Amino acid sequence: MFILLNALVASLDGLIIGIGLKLSKTKLTFTNKLIILLTNVFIYTIIITLYYSLKVKFMTTGITTLFYLFLAWNAYKAQEEDVFEQKLSIKKTIFIAAAHSLDGSIVSLNFVYNYNFLFIITLFSLASILLLLCGYSFANLLSNIKKSNLINAFLFLALAIINLFL
Numbered sequence: 001m002f003i004l005l006n007a008l009v010a011s012l013d014g015l016i017i018g019i020g021l022k023l024s025k026t027k028l029t030f031t032n033k034l035i036i037l038l039t040n041v042f043i044y045t046i047i048i049t050l051y052y053s054l055k056v057k058f059m060t061t062g063i064t065t066l067f068y069l070f071l072a073w074n075a076y077k078a079q080e081e082d083v084f085e086q087k088l089s090i091k092k093t094i095f096i097a098a099a100h101s102l103d104g105s106i107v108s109l110n111f112v113y114n115y116n117f118l119f120i121i122t123l124f125s126l127a128s129i130l131l132l133l134c135g136y137s138f139a140n141l142l143s144n145i146k147k148s149n150l151i152n153a154f155l156f157l158a159l160a161i162i163n164l165f166l
Contacts, residue, residue, distance in 0.1 A: 002162070003111050003115060003120070003123065004123065004127075005162075006107050006108070006110065006111070007104070007107075007108075007123045007124045007127035008127050008131070009107075009158075010103055010104035010107040010108070010124065010127070011100075011104055011124070011127040011128040011130075011131045011132075012131060013100060013103065014100050014127075014128050014129070014130075014131040014132035014135060015131045015132065015134060015135035016135060017096060017100055017132055017135065018131070018132040018133060018134065018135025018136035018137070018139065019135040019136070019138075019139040020135075021088075021135075021136055021139075022135070022136045022137075022139030022140070023139050026087070026088060027087050027088070028088065028133075028136055029087070029088075031090075031093075032088050032093045033129065033133070035090060035093045035094060035097065036093060036096065036097040036100070036128075036129055036132065037097075037125060037128075037129045039093075039094050039097035039098060039101065040097055040100070040101040040104075040124070040125040040128045040129065041121060041125045043097075043098060043101045043102065043105050044101060044104070044105050044108060044120070044121040044124055044125055045117075045121055047105040047106070047108075047109070048105070048108060048109065048112055048117055048120060048121060049117070051109050051112055052112050052113075052117070069157070069160050072153045072154075072157040072160065073153070076150065076153035097128075100128055100132065101124075101125075101128055104124050104127070104128055105124070107124075108120050108121075108124045
């Protein structure tokens with residue numbers, strides 16, 4: 001259950017990305033969605049495979065907690081950027097997907113030695129694309145949300161606290 005919570009919180013920036021894309025009237029095509037999903041899978045696969053094959057074990061509880069606190073600080077300090085483009089190019093789609101999946105891939109390293117690679121990659125990749133699509137789909141309902149960076153910061157802070165006790 002903790003892995004699912006981690007996948008969702010690590011992917012929350014996708015919710016904000018999706019909202020930003022919709023509110024800036026950027027069209028998200030099937031091709032864009034597929035590229036985002038495949039880029040997420042690729043990045044998660046590369047990072048998890050390297051971490052496991054090098055037999056690295058630096059994602060201890062203390063390191064993970066510090067990482068969550070770092071992500072909370074970054075989310076708090078993040079400035080919301082508006083993208084004003086009608087259609088995403090393949091290059092920009094890959095860039096958005098890469099930026100979106102890097103924090104999640106590092107969070108996923110905490111589970112490499114406890115879960116199957118395919119399960120981790122699938123869970124985190126699907127959480128990433130699903131939250132992005134939810135943000136894109138429901139952006140009109142959430143158009144009044146201000147300071148979404150505070151919400152992300154709070155969620156990463158909550159994960160840090162939970163991580164210390166589980």
